[in-house]
Amino acid sequence: MVAITYDMEVPSSIPAAKVFKAFVLDADNLIPKILPSAIKSVEIIEGDGGVGSVKLITFGEATSQLKSMKHRVDGLDKENFTYSYSIIEGDTLMEGIESISYHIKVVPTPEGGSICKNRSIYETKGDFQITEEQIKTGKEKALGIFKAVEAYLQANPDTYN
Template identity: 30%
Template sequence: MSGKFEHELELDVPASTAWDLFGTIRIGEFVQKEMPSLFQKVELVEGDGGVGTILKLTFAPGTPGPAFYKEKFTKIDNENRIKETEVVEGGYLELGFTLFRVRFEVTEKGEDSSIVKSTVEYELKEDALANAPIASNAIQSLASIAQMAKLHLNKNKLANQPN
């Protein structure tokens, strides 16, 4: 079984500003700092933020789904502002998912606005279909991350405006 969940959120910053957060390793640092109720720890295992980078994400105790997983950056398209990661160890793979991919895509909406689209794509073994709702939980977590990022980016935008 395969499936996909998507979430979109308008941001009040240019796409280039949003991409500086979503398209880089900074998003991991951001969620660890700003969302400790979701992620207990985000660790750089390998790489420098480019394709091939591996992060280990450890969820906060009591968070639905896996305790941790490692994800690999499989695509970073700076021109089209698309970043994809895939789970390569632990977590979702242990729950019967054969593919668990997360994509962030940032598009320009206007001069000072953009849209971040978060996507979860998955493939699940037939004998693990009961775990399909976990993918829905994941998109809700990504929606929460996008909302928190919007607040963070707006706060920084206001702080950087001339008086």
């Protein structure tokens, strides 16, 4: 098994607490509302939404090759704006991928904005290789979701205060 890790940082003018509330704490409601073609629904199928909970994500028509995935909440620290989860089942786990975990931290900046830091770890089976193109595609999708949430927050400045 080989671990492939990549990091991504996205700066935002939105304060860290507001980004965390929208992008993490209310993502199950907000993202299907603002990006229904990408994510149709998120349903908690085990737990209360906290650590150990399992969520079923159903993809929209924009991701026609993917139907659904399940992810487990591995960590949640509301005070330090950190969140981690692992994909445990579904179409996103390709034939050669054992698991994928994500670690998100939203860091306040001195200017009043934030930086969203994301570390993705792919555990592969055997000598399976993930291509640079696959990593780039994953980063672009994550950035697109983040930018959609950011645009929503800019258009609705009184939400998530």
